Amino acid sequence: MLAGFGAAQAQAHMGLVGGRPARIAERAAALTASLSAMDAAGANGAFVTILTTDAASREAVVRTHAGEERAVLNAGSMDYLGLSQHPAVVAAVTDAVSEHGSCLTNSRALCGSGGVHRELEAELAGYFGKEAALLMPAGWLACAAPLKGLAKPCDVIFIDAHAHDSLAAGAKLSGARVVRFRTGDAAHLESLLKTHRAGAADALIVTEYVFSVDGRVMDVASFRRLADEHGCLLVVDVAHGLGTVSTLLDDVRAADLVVGTFSKTLVSQGGFVVASRPLINYLSAYGFVFTASLATPSAAAALAALRVLRDEPWRVAALERNVAAARARLRARGCRVAERGGPLLHVVAGDGGDGTAMAAWRAVFEGGLYVHPVLFPMAARGSGGLRVTLGAGMDAAALDTLVDVVAAAAVAVATPGQAPEGGAATLTAAH
Template sequence: MMGLFDRFKSVRDAHGALKACGGDPFGVKMERVLSTTEAMIEGRRTILCGTNNYLGLTFDPDSVAAAQQAIADFGTGTTGSRIANGSYSGHQALEQDLADFYGKKHCMVFTTGYQANLGAISTLAGPNDFLIIDADSHASIYDACRLGSATVIRFKHNDPVDLDRRLARIANEPGNKIIVVEGIYSMLGDHAPLKEFVAVKKKHGAYLLVDEAHSMGVMGATGRGLLEAEGVDHDVDFVTGTFSKSMGAIGGFLISDHPEFDILRVACRPYMFTASLPPSIIASVRQSLAVLRAKPELMRKLWQNVDTLYNGLQAAGFKLGTQKGPVVAVHLTDPVLAGVAWNALLKRGVYVNLALPPATPSGTALLRCSVCAAHSTEQLQHVVSVLTEVGEEFGLLPQPALRIAAAE
């Protein structure tokens, strides 16, 4: 008889191989968080370069104070969903803040960004509809497709021509067509060609949902993400996002101008049957959003830091993504070698993310760095230096002569 967990043998073996490299990259314990950019790990002071804390707001004093006051005023949690236990005033205030920020009429706040995608996508697309999703979509998007009942069609990553081709094949099929893409992709850090996707959407009379999890607070003149940077704010039908990146907390949202939006509050199961965000998180996110709007210099500092890390690693000879952004991923071909390199970095006081298949597209192994506005130039230069040292030690870099030729 097959054991209950026998089907996970390949996962267990792969995880075991990684742990044999010297440590468990998926079980890191931060013994003490010293600041936005440093923590104690394995007794060592370690630079955090893998936290997605893009604006460095986890220790913003006003956001911390707002969270503390909310705990004192409202307690530690809501102990139920908004459908069952009611909405606190902060929930509705945050939804209004976000709607105003994006220039939209409607907003729903979810307990996680994962649930925002899970709820929005599975509810919007019905049994006679079509979900057309980018092949490199986040796990939450794929899981939303599994939860729902629509027909799912994948198109080639960031390829408007392939999207157009696949929509043309179902042009005469009844049902709504909903395109789902991300703004900045979480693994490779590349950006969606939103202008081209909008043109395809209009051509076929489809809807477009953009997940701005990694681009909110990072791109656009006011931080509204890639849709603002590309000037397509009013052409995107639905926007999802998270508070666990630039807002320094946890939670998610769905925003739209659709006139029947509010029916989702009594139709979306991941919204209806999950306990709502605690007042402390609501309060800290409202304050962090206010900081984002009041301090555009945070985004400018973030992009200066992106240049420091990206340009430094590129000059060292590492293979990186083609587009700059707060996600800077070093591409490797061997998962085990990537695990060895990750361990070597941690032992030298640098924490990054190890990303491996099947989470990564095309079987690529990544040393995934994320940049923070609070990083100092010296910290990022040190990260470049340590990565280069490890790269040379384990043969991750081309020979110097080849590096010079590539640079020319």
């Protein structure tokens, strides 16, 4: 039943029903039917409602799509440093609303910028050691807009084949030629540069810093060397790297443009681009005018969180300790998880099939842990599993629970009939 969900999802993604192109309403109906089946199996881990949560400890109460409520350890939040309830962040949001109201409405080009927007831009530019910054009302836009706005049809964009949807969409919208290299593979990129760089007016190399699929940290220095050798601008998306990996600033200083989101460590909404002043000016004119300004409280939250991040580096060190321990301990328990990386772990469940991933998700939920199920097309075929996020404030007991429950589920689903600890036997065997 759950494997069937994976197939239905993949077909809906391609516009198919039963292997044939179908009208949108039919695709939606087919997907809805498979979602209902998944709800009935209690295995729909997507779109949960978080009823209460403690940002630091990650203790939470959630309600699933099917209406079950449960106290869990939230290993699905991307509030990596636990700042969303930090007193400075909460006070900044409250003050911003009472002093400036909810928003400035519409585009900054037409309706102006708030002081908090200017301050946040200045502090972001300073944090990354760049001349200027530009805020965007969504992280997705902050990644898409520079590619769409800077690159033109006379250019070529070399992009990680599994880069986030926002980067891929921006590249496509630019009209530039798009060439995809294997994730993190500088040798592959080099061979593509030799073939495709010549003839284009300009070129961009686009990568994530902490890869959003499995948390691997990219070797930005090798991309910089290739960018210099082949006359390219280097764009690095730090969505999952900002405030999570202590080498970030040293590594991404080499990028021409750094893009990122406020929706993770900076516990807000919106995103940013930092770069040289001329590039930010060019981008302000092409890619920024036709969207509203970031809401004032969102800018205030991101600014307060950035200051905490900058002034309290021990938080990142605590997170890195938890990440290293979780990766090592999961590997020691037989889990397929990368040895090193950021706070976002992709644990392949059993044989990596979509049905197996959903069964593992259910087993983990039964064990008192909330994580994300990751299926095709979010993961490659055969690599389905669990996305587990770590927090700086998770204590030793939380880490023990996380390792025990995830390892039991991810390994046991590989062996039909073998029950993971936490009482999920019926689900692993039956679905």
